[in-house]
Amino acid sequence: MSAAKFILFDLDNTIYPRSCGLFDHIDNLINRYLREIVKIPASEVDFKRRMYMREHGTTLNGLITHHNIDPHDYLEFVHNVPLEDYLEPDTKLKTMLSELPEKKYIFSNASNGHCQKVLDFLGLQDCFTAIFDINYFDFRPKPDIEIYQELLDKIEARGEAGVMIDDMAVNLKPAGELGLATILFDPAAADHNQHSTENRPLTSLLNLPQVLEEISSGTKA
Numbered sequence: 001m002s003a004a005k006f007i008l009f010d011l012d013n014t015i016y017p018r019s020c021g022l023f024d025h026i027d028n029l030i031n032r033y034l035r036e037i038v039k040i041p042a043s044e045v046d047f048k049r050r051m052y053m054r055e056h057g058t059t060l061n062g063l064i065t066h067h068n069i070d071p072h073d074y075l076e077f078v079h080n081v082p083l084e085d086y087l088e089p090d091t092k093l094k095t096m097l098s099e100l101p102e103k104k105y106i107f108s109n110a111s112n113g114h115c116q117k118v119l120d121f122l123g124l125q126d127c128f129t130a131i132f133d134i135n136y137f138d139f140r141p142k143p144d145i146e147i148y149q150e151l152l153d154k155i156e157a158r159g160e161a162g163v164m165i166d167d168m169a170v171n172l173k174p175a176g177e178l179g180l181a182t183i184l185f186d187p188a189a190a191d192h193n194q195h196s197t198e199n200r201p202l203t204s205l206l207n208l209p210q211v212l213e214e215i216s217s218g219t220k221a
């Protein structure tokens with residue numbers, strides 16, 4: 001088996017760990033948007049968000065479908081976060097990424113502006129060839145398999161030549177169906193054996209070179 005030629009990285013809760021608190025801040029802003037802008041009663045917010053995620057892939061797509069909201073307005077609201085409170089340059093990650101020969105892309109359900117700012121604060125702005133964000137796909141989110149295929153067409157690559165890393169297994173499923181090797185980023189996973197065999201587990205991004213080596217050598221997950 002030949003080595004992977006490209007890697008798709010999720011951004012939120014993958015390129016930085018959930019434990020840093022940034023995504024909790026975004027999560028609270030999403031709740032505020034539902035309460036204050038869309039005027040959904042506070043008691044219904046959790047339920048509606050779970051329903052939108054399940055039926056539409058993201059809260060945003062549920063709000064577009066059911067409440068006809070302006071996606072730009074929503075993305076600006078929920079990404080209005082003081083990133084400096086949560087992120088700092090990650091030199092170890094930068095060195096590791098710089099030494100990987102594969103082409104690297106961000107593949108995110110967030111906005112391009114958010115992705116760029118996060119990468120800037122982490123010092124990783126030069127590590128990626130391109131960012132495929134929610135605007136690029138006209139607000140169609142992962143796990144819509146159509147956008148995975150469109151991404152492969154755009155970078156002129158076959159699925160079998162690639163690897164995808166995401167903290168949500170549901171987002172890895174279409175990638176696996178298109179032939180990519182899939183890696184589930186889960187810093188809390190102490191026991192690798194608890195994972196499904198569909199995705200390789202990764203508890204730290206710094207262990208990525210080792211997992212890529214296992215993939216290219218055909219070692220079982």
Ligand SMILES: [Mg+2]
Pocket residue numbers: 010011012013014166167168
């Ligand atoms: Mg994520």
